[in-house]
Amino acid sequence: SQQGEEDPQALSIQEGENATMNCSYKTSINNLQWYRQNSGRGLVHLILIRSNEREKHSGRLRVTLDTSKKSSSLLITASRAADTASYFCATDAYDYKLSFGAGTTVTVRA
Amino acid sequence: ETGVTQTPRHLVMGMTNKKSLKCEQHLGHNAMYWYKQSAKKPLELMFVYSLEERVENNSVPSRFSPECPNSSHLFLHLHTLQPEDSALYLCASSQGWTGFTEAFFGQGTRLTVV
Numbered sequence: 001s002q003q004g005e006e007d008p009q010a011l012s013i014q015e016g017e018n019a020t021m022n023c024s025y026k027t028s029i030n031n032l033q034w035y036r037q038n039s040g041r042g043l044v045h046l047i048l049i050r051s052n053e054r055e056k057h058s059g060r061l062r063v064t065l066d067t068s069k070k071s072s073s074l075l076i077t078a079s080r081a082a083d084t085a086s087y088f089c090a091t092d093a094y095d096y097k098l099s100f101g102a103g104t105t106v107t108v109r110a
Numbered sequence: 111e112t113g114v115t116q117t118p119r120h121l122v123m124g125m126t127n128k129k130s131l132k133c134e135q136h137l138g139h140n141a142m143y144w145y146k147q148s149a150k151k152p153l154e155l156m157f158v159y160s161l162e163e164r165v166e167n168n169s170v171p172s173r174f175s176p177e178c179p180n181s182s183h184l185f186l187h188l189h190t191l192q193p194e195d196s197a198l199y200l201c202a203s204s205q206g207w208t209g210f211t212e213a214f215f216g217q218g219t220r221l222t223v224v
Contacts, residue, residue, distance in 0.1 A: 004152075033212060042114070042200055042215035043153075088153070097166065098213060100153040 004032075004089040004101035012107045019076040021104040023089030024069075032065055032072050033090045033098065043088065046074075079108045113137040116201050116216035123191065124224055131186040131219045133201030142184040143213070144176060145200040153200070159184060191223045 007022045023032070031050045035043040049056045049065045049072065056063045062075040076083055086103040114135045123129050135142065144156040158166035159178040173195075175187040184201055198220050202213040 030210065035215075040198065040218070040220065042116075042217045043202075043213075045212040045214070048212055092210070097155060097158060099155075102150060102152045 004091050004099060006087070006089055006101045006104040008104060009102070010105045010107070012109060013079055014109050015079060015081060017079055019079050019083070019106050019108075021074050021087055021106070023072045023074070023101060025072075025089075025091045026070065029067075029091045031092060032063075034061075034063060034072075034074050035088045035090060035100075037086045037088065037103070039085075046087075076106075079106075081108050081110055084108045114201060114203055114214050114216040116199075116219050118219060119217060120220045120222075122222045122224060123188070125191060125193075127191075128187070128189040130188065131199055131201075131221075133184040133186075133216055135182055135184075135201075135203040135214070137203060137205075137214060139203035139205045139214070140181055141204050141206065142178060142181075143202040143204075144184065144186050145202060147198040147200055147218070149197075157186075188221075191221075193223050196221055196223045 004023050004025045013019050029051055031048055033048045034046045036046055037043045047058045047063050049063050051067055060077045065072045084107050086105045088100050088103045090098040090100045117132045141160045143158050146154045146156055155168050156170045157176040162178050173190050177185040198218045200218045201216040204211050204213045
């Protein structure tokens, strides 16, 4: 069953701007992961944040986690055309397997 | 490339056909997964294999039949599919349960049932 839900469903920004997307989930988690998917291809892991962490950085990516609000955000700074993709959050539900949301589609305009 | 290879990349099949999707991983992982991705829907976990044993079957119709002959290979056998089965089928692998580690995905097989 779906655990994570991304918001917004779609986002269009100018190259160089920042992109922020959010993920809300329903039950307690051990960790939360973010993945990227280029059109019609497989998912690529971006970052994993554990439930006892509040913020994590990887290059131009910044992820926050607020377990009290059951929410996470992914910030992409200084966006590039190559960042155009769908972004998914995934959480481990009670059975420890990943449950994905429907994703946020990000379009970066040149 | 992620180390997970899926073939074929595209498949068109009639409702009476039998075909198989193949997935191969060279990462030494001990768990493999089949996911179904339909347009505008969350990824649906179909099957999980851990150490070559099926540990999850998410109420998938019997017209989908998985096979895991060894820890590096995973198949999805298809027969008498319906048009609503048209989707992107993704294979993934991980070392341990994906809840604790990252999953590595193949490029997917785009399946069209006519």
